Amino acid sequence: MAGFTRAELESFRDGSVPDLIGDEPQLLFVGINPGLWTVATQTHFCHPSNRFYPALQRAGLIEWEVDSTRGMTDVQREAFVGSGMGITNLVSRATARASELTPSELVEGGERLTRLVGELHPPVVAVAGVTAYRTAFSVPKARLGPQLDLGLGTTVWAVPNPSGLNAHETIDSLALWYGKAATQAGLL
Amino acid sequence: MDPSALEMVLELRDNEPGDDEFALSIEVTGFRGPQFSYELAFVPLADMKEGWVEERHDGLAVIFPEVDIEKLDGSMLELTDQGLAMNNPNSPAPPEMSAPAGDLSGPLVDRVQQVLTEQVNPAIASHGGGAELVSVDGAIAYLRLFGGCQGCGLAQVTLKQGIEKIILESIPELSQVVDVTDHASGDDPYYQSEKK
Numbered sequence: 001m002a003g004f005t006r007a008e009l010e011s012f013r014d015g016s017v018p019d020l021i022g023d024e025p026q027l028l029f030v031g032i033n034p035g036l037w038t039v040a041t042q043t044h045f046c047h048p049s050n051r052f053y054p055a056l057q058r059a060g061l062i063e064w065e066v067d068s069t070r071g072m073t074d075v076q077r078e079a080f081v082g083s084g085m086g087i088t089n090l091v092s093r094a095t096a097r098a099s100e101l102t103p104s105e106l107v108e109g110g111e112r113l114t115r116l117v118g119e120l121h122p123p124v125v126a127v128a129g130v131t132a133y134r135t136a137f138s139v140p141k142a143r144l145g146p147q148l149d150l151g152l153g154t155t156v157w158a159v160p161n162p163s164g165l166n167a168h169e170t171i172d173s174l175a176l177w178y179g180k181a182a183t184q185a186g187l188l
Numbered sequence: 189m190d191p192s193a194l195e196m197v198l199e200l201r202d203n204e205p206g207d208d209e210f211a212l213s214i215e216v217t218g219f220r221g222p223q224f225s226y227e228l229a230f231v232p233l234a235d236m237k238e239g240w241v242e243e244r245h246d247g248l249a250v251i252f253p254e255v256d257i258e259k260l261d262g263s264m265l266e267l268t269d270q271g272l273a274m275n276n277p278n279s280p281a282p283p284e285m286s287a288p289a290g291d292l293s294g295p296l297v298d299r300v301q302q303v304l305t306e307q308v309n310p311a312i313a314s315h316g317g318g319a320e321l322v323s324v325d326g327a328i329a330y331l332r333l334f335g336g337c338q339g340c341g342l343a344q345v346t347l348k349q350g351i352e353k354i355i356l357e358s359i360p361e362l363s364q365v366v367d368v369t370d371h372a373s374g375d376d377p378y379y380q381s382e383k384k
Contacts, residue, residue, distance in 0.1 A: 165272065
């Protein structure tokens with residue numbers, strides 16, 4: 001796994017990565033918070049073991065692969081937002097593990113996301129991680145699938161996190177969830 | 189752990205930042221359908237909590253709560269082309285499934301019935317099985333499987349990949365299909381439960 005040394009990765013702690021959002025996003029994916037590898041490559045969900053882009057590809061939402069060492073190319077970024085998708089995070093602060101976040105950071109992240117949705121009006125928002133979703137929106141029993149309507153015509157989905165350590169999901173099952181959200185957003 | 193999973197986990201671990209030794213922590217967090225659900229994470233070995241045990245797999249420390257030993261006994265962490273997967277011979281005690289007392293009328297119910305009659309049941313009839321609607325509650329449809337589907341270990345797969353897919357694709361207002369079959373009993377189950 002060529003890429004970064006432990007010391008290099010450590011230097012990206014508390015860094016951030018800008019949102020990847022076009023003018024009129026139809027489907028806004030929401031990560032929990034950037035990992036160190038994501039900050040290093042300035043590419044959301046970027047890690048050699050992360051299955052986000054392979055699942056999008058399987059779902060028929062993108063036709064290209066992301067080089068996990070270099071991150072997304074400018075052409076790929078344009079294609080991504082041009083197809084109506086966008087990516088933000090609940091919390092912008094980078095950590096090695098999502099468990100390093102405090103519940104209050106996630107709740108603040110949920111409030112920030114609600115404000116962002118109010119500005120952008122994407123038809124569908126897909127939060128990638130049901131556990132983080134539960135904390136951020138104070139719904140401890142939320143399950144995967146469509147959730148509450150945030151008003152303004154946006155439906156929020158909780159979809160599974162694509163992390164390589166999520167042993168419940170396969171690329172196929174992730175593709176199924178992302179595809180469902182994309183279908184509702186009118187992208188498929 | 190199968191060797192390829194171990195190799196992948198070691199590579200991931202070696203990319204964890206900092207100088208601490210990291211362990212793979214595996215915790216049973218509940219169950220999802222007929223299987224346990226797990227949380228896998230890297231944590232500094234030095235932060236291992238009380239009541240947890242450590243197991244060495246070559247160069248990798250794997251830690252898990254003592255209370256989960258029985259649930260994880262005989263499990264294998266495997267690497268498939270789809271990612272990591274837990275292959276666990278143990279399964280949770282079947283939950284008491286019940287459907288909310290449902291109203292079996294209305295246009296949504298009629299549409300689910302129609303999908304079952306026209307698309308689902310003809311397809312699974314060849315396996316000697318069938319599905320009936322128990323109720324619809326909000327965006328969730330509760331089904332009971334009967335005949336050869338009842339007690340079949342593959343019923344969840346059939347439900348998830350087949351029946352649920354057809355129903356959700358046909359009826360976008362629904363978000364979930366739940367199987368409330370008692371798979372341990374029935375007139376013609378796929379297997380006879382030992383407890384019977």
